[in-house]
Amino acid sequence: MIYSANPEFSPFGSDIKRIIMRLPQPYREELAIVRRNVASAAAVLDWPQIIDAARPWVTAVRDNPPPFWAMESLLKEYPISKPEGLALMRLAEALLRVPDSATAIALTADQLGRANFDGTGDGMMSRLSNSVIGLSKKTLPEADHPSGLFGKLGAKTVVAATVRAVQLLAKQFVLGQTIEEALAEAKSQRKESDYLRFSFDMLGEGARTMEDADRYFASYEHAIKNLAKAHAASPTQGPEDSDGISIKLSALHPRYEDAQRDRVMNELVPRVWQLCEMAAAAQINLTIDAEEVDRLELSLDVFEALLKQVQAKCPQWRGFGLALQAYQTRCLELIEHVGALARQYNVRLMCRLVKGAYWDSEIKRAQEMGLPAYPVFTHKQHSDSSYLACAASLLKQKDVFFPQFATHNAGTIAAIFQMAKQFDAPFELQRLHGMGTGVYREIFRSGSGSGNREKSTQTVRIYAPVGSHGDLLAYLVRRLLENGANSSFVHQLSDDTVDIDELLATPLTVAETTDLPLPKDILLPRVNSAGVDLTVESMRAPLLAAYASVQVAHPADASAQQAADAMRTAHAAFTAWRDVPVANRAMMLRRAADAMQAELPRFCALLVKEALKTWGDAVSEVREAIDFLRYYADEAERICAPIKLPGPTGEDNVLRLHGRGVWVCISPWNFPLAIFMGQVAAALVTGNAVVAKPAEQTPAVAIEAVSLLHAAGVPVDALQVITGLGETVGAALVAHEKVAGVVFTGSTQVAKIIQRSLANKDGPIVPLIAETGGINAMLVDSTALPEHVADGVVQSAFRSAGQRCSALRLLCLHEEVADKVIHMLHGAAKELTVGATQHLATDVGPLIDSDAFAGISAHVERLNSVGAALPRPDSGATGRG
Amino acid sequence: MDAATHTIGPHIFEIGSIADVKQEIFGPVLQIVRWSGDPHAVIDQINALGYGLTLGIQTRIDSRAESLAHRARVGNVYVNRNIIGAVVGVQPFGGEGLSGTGPKAGGPFYLPRFCGEQTITINTVAAGGNVTLLMA
Numbered sequence A: 001m002i003y004s005a006n007p008e009f010s011p012f013g014s015d016i017k018r019i020i021m022r023l024p025q026p027y028r029e030e031l032a033i034v035r036r037n038v039a040s041a042a043a044v045l046d047w048p049q050i051i052d053a054a055r056p057w058v059t060a061v062r063d064n065p066p067p068f069w070a071m072e073s074l075l076k077e078y079p080i081s082k083p084e085g086l087a088l089m090r091l092a093e094a095l096l097r098v099p100d101s102a103t104a105i106a107l108t109a110d111q112l113g114r115a116n117f118d119g120t121g122d123g124m125m126s127r128l129s130n131s132v133i134g135l136s137k138k139t140l141p142e143a144d145h146p147s148g149l150f151g152k153l154g155a156k157t158v159v160a161a162t163v164r165a166v167q168l169l170a171k172q173f174v175l176g177q178t179i180e181e182a183l184a185e186a187k188s189q190r191k192e193s194d195y196l197r198f199s200f201d202m203l204g205e206g207a208r209t210m211e212d213a214d215r216y217f218a219s220y221e222h223a224i225k226n227l228a229k230a231h232a233a234s235p236t237q238g239p240e241d242s243d244g245i246s247i248k249l250s251a252l253h254p255r256y257e258d259a260q261r262d263r264v265m266n267e268l269v270p271r272v273w274q275l276c277e278m279a280a281a282a283q284i285n286l287t288i289d290a291e292e293v294d295r296l297e298l299s300l301d302v303f304e305a306l307l308k309q310v311q312a313k314c315p316q317w318r319g320f321g322l323a324l325q326a327y328q329t330r331c332l333e334l335i336e337h338v339g340a341l342a343r344q345y346n347v348r349l350m351c352r353l354v355k356g357a358y359w360d361s362e363i364k365r366a367q368e369m370g371l372p373a374y375p376v377f378t379h380k381q382h383s384d385s386s387y388l389a390c391a392a393s394l395l396k397q398k399d400v401f402f403p404q405f406a407t408h409n410a411g412t413i414a415a416i417f418q419m420a421k422q423f424d425a426p427f428e429l430q431r432l433h434g435m436g437t438g439v440y441r442e443i444f445r446s447g448s449g450s451g452n453r454e455k456s457t458q459t460v461r462i463y464a465p466v467g468s469h470g471d472l473l474a475y476l477v478r479r480l481l482e483n484g485a486n487s488s489f490v491h492q493l494s495d496d497t498v499d500i501d502e503l504l505a506t507p508l509t510v511a512e513t514t515d516l517p518l519p520k521d522i523l524l525p526r527v528n529s530a531g532v533d534l535t536v537e538s539m540r541a542p543l544l545a546a547y548a549s550v551q552v553a554h555p556a557d558a559s560a561q562q563a564a565d566a567m568r569t570a571h572a573a574f575t576a577w578r579d580v581p582v583a584n585r586a587m588m589l590r591r592a593a594d595a596m597q598a599e600l601p602r603f604c605a606l607l608v609k610e611a612l613k614t615w616g617d618a619v620s621e622v623r624e625a626i627d628f629l630r631y632y633a634d635e636a637e638r639i640c641a642p643i644k645l646p647g648p649t650g651e652d653n654v655l656r657l658h659g660r661g662v663w664v665c666i667s668p669w670n671f672p673l674a675i676f677m678g679q680v681a682a683a684l685v686t687g688n689a690v691v692a693k694p695a696e697q698t699p700a701v702a703i704e705a706v707s708l709l710h711a712a713g714v715p716v717d718a719l720q721v722i723t724g725l726g727e728t729v730g731a732a733l734v735a736h737e738k739v740a741g742v743v744f745t746g747s748t749q750v751a752k753i754i755q756r757s758l759a760n761k762d763g764p765i766v767p768l769i770a771e772t773g774g775i776n777a778m779l780v781d782s783t784a785l786p787e788h789v790a791d792g793v794v795q796s797a798f799r800s801a802g803q804r805c806s807a808l809r810l811l812c813l814h815e816e817v818a819d820k821v822i823h824m825l826h827g828a829a830k831e832l833t834v835g836a837t838q839h840l841a842t843d844v845g846p847l848i849d850s851d852a853f854a855g856i857s858a859h860v861e862r863l864n865s866v867g868a869a870l871p872r873p874d875s876g877a878t879g880r881g
Numbered sequence B: 001m002d003a004a005t006h007t008i009g010p011h012i013f014e015i016g017s018i019a020d021v022k023q024e025i026f027g028p029v030l031q032i033v034r035w036s037g038d039p040h041a042v043i044d045q046i047n048a049l050g051y052g053l054t055l056g057i058q059t060r061i062d063s064r065a066e067s068l069a070h071r072a073r074v075g076n077v078y079v080n081r082n083i084i085g086a087v088v089g090v091q092p093f094g095g096e097g098l099s100g101t102g103p104k105a106g107g108p109f110y111l112p113r114f115c116g117e118q119t120i121t122i123n124t125v126a127a128g129g130n131v132t133l134l135m136a
């Protein structure tokens, strides 16, 4: 792994300082942006004319539907919204990678068992379904319980046939298994039209290890060499007229992330530059694919570094460019920025405009992170209008852009033709291999939609995945989803019940309402805590500023006498606090939650400084504390309301809950704010007085949390904090006669000591709530995606330096995939940055103190001696620090 | 490893069997075992460790995920994702066995444990008679 070297505080740890963001922050209110986009697109478009141009295309496609094997036809028969379509998608995602037949049978049976494949349509796929998939349903054993030998033999045949069906599906989307094959296929397709171009995409998941990145690099390099060779036959052609390549930066570096910016600039940029140099020498188009929103700023840093090189070393190259996603609310500003860069470095770019392929995951991410708004539009028509406004912007900047419009939407295409004519700007269209075939067939046949029927001279570039069918899976599922989504043009085109007027309806309108709640509203009626995207300068700056100023207090340990006094004081305050109406107690918690939200930066900084949390962990923890406060406020009001019970006439029966007395809350250092706050808030809001003892390593943040609650109205006597060692103060609190309950999070061993101490006491039997450790396991079978497993394992086992009670300790791998996954895990773990947590780049921070360090070191030594005896697939890296 | 800063990088060990794991190691140390055959037997061995906090299951076989989760005696099961970062009110957190007493923090059964309960029964006919019944 990488040890971060610079002990000084510097978030990027190097001289490449990024002070400003290139673009507006991504989480802005949507409607204002939509209004601007609609206005600017409406100013240059005549929609009725667009409908006139596109109508003949879509009518022709409907009259003469694409071949039975095309995705559109298939999804018409098995829509993703139905169990059959879903089963198909899920089989397509997993089946081809399963190495062992027993698991393949279980998977197939499981998925087919849910679906009804006895379709009645004709065509090959449904025939396949009737004969193969339909049959398999009848012969397959119940999912995980293969019955006897006969059943198994039958099942194997069925699985083999299903595998073939999925391969058939896959074949539609790959142009060739190798670049050589793909080039040959491209050549043969070009015989039908001189105006066909290709951009090859080398398939695979993003790199998790340097080895992955090396492999992808080699495959891009090999592809570009072959493209150069092919292009050498017609050297006078520019990049507009020859085949090119598309690359994904996430494939070329295992840590292509904003927090690892130094490494990205130092390690990734030179690699990409090598590919660029080759593409420049061959005068072909090289496009950097667009990926997730949180990588956009970083991708622009990389892009600018490359542009600088282009200007210096091959200023004549006109084939460089990147993909721009119109579904991002920042796309118009992005185009302005990229245009400005192109002018600054005097390079003409080829830029692909797409709507964007990760819509669902961007929405999920924003919700999970509690972001202020979505970074992408939340209405399909808003993405469409953004696309058109962006297209106009690209077409207007002829000096620096050769725009490449990637879309399968007939309305969008007709609008492009209209605008391009108006601005008299050259451009090309792009489609994905295996998609949009019908619409593009009609465009080629009819010309640019201006009514003339002569053959089109418009160039179309096909984005053509190259690779084995096994590597296609993730891509294939994206395409299935894209084609299957109800809002998708391809989907609606194949659905005869969607009227053509509706299909081509203008997107230049504003949808004022949405079914998609903002991230803060997904838990309504409770407000979700607001998070921070650390890749956004304006959001992380307050955190870093707070770090510079925050002080960690070091309170003196309390004595046993002080502990006893606190118990007595709390006990005296109990009755009055119990009698405060629950609504008021709940309100105080909510008030504290709001205050903590407002002070999130300071609390994060405190956690980083005192508890050695990474910034990401700190943000999550403060959010958790806020959530606890609001959740328990709601819960208390729910459970403390009197419950009327049934009974005989002449009698009223009511059940009521009330506080028990003084609770002792003992919390650990690993979540010194969230667990502390959770325990305290729960006890308080139900009407108990509290004496809380934070871990001796982390008292400062707890004291701050308590002052927040006091400021919110909780009486000082009803909530007291006592700092010090568990063995002394903790033990004194637990043993005190006034204890009405103990809530403890920590080790199993200490929980037992507390339990015994409570049992030994005279007086009432005192309840104990204990949350202790775990030997947490993860079971992985051979249907799982190794890259996905590696992500989950690395996060679960190593994040927070493994100092979470939920952390993964024991990974159980199916033997068929164990070697591969272990190898990948070693490679991925090697890429983690270990060091001081104030650096944004740090993934694995220190252990909490020297005792912990000594303890874990001893375990590592022991395992080294035991583990050494076992056969290991990658002994070089096993067990190495 | 760096004793001065207390940092230990990620460590990965392969061990012979699940039963070899005797104790929780509260740091960046991962142990790996291989299995074959029936995954339910693996869950039984995990249960036998006596803890029961979190469990990850990575499979595309939905019925398998369901039945393994059902068999596992753990508080928080995560399918096809990481196993950390439980969210309040969304994934109430806490386990059983050596992992704790429950109730789960951030869940609907947490607060009642902090409370005493009282029923009040009032004989409404003491003063005179059963007005409700007679007036109905």
Ligand SMILES: Cc1cc2nc3c(=O)[nH]c(=O)nc-3n(C[C@H](O)[C@H](O)[C@H](O)COP(=O)(O)OP(=O)(O)OC[C@H]3O[C@@H](n4cnc5c(N)ncnc54)[C@H](O)[C@@H]3O)c2cc1C
Pocket (backbone or CB within 6 Å): A288, A289, A290, A291, A323, A325, A327, A352, A354, A355, A356, A357, A358, A359, A376, A377, A378, A379, A380, A381, A382, A383, A406, A407, A408, A409, A412, A430, A431, A432, A461, A462, A463, A482, A487, A488, A489, A490
């Ligand atoms: C040649 C080519 C290259 C590509 N390269 C990339 C790339 O580098 N990066 C990338 O991300 N994608 C890329 N794509 C994929 C591309 O984003 C999708 O194919 C495209 O969005 C489909 O748009 P459409 O106009 O064909 O279909 P349409 O059906 O008109 O549009 C579908 C799109 O609308 C958007 N959308 C759907 N629902 C909503 C909603 N509720 N709210 C807001 N927006 C919504 C989504 O972006 C969705 O993909 C590429 C596509 C092509 C053809």
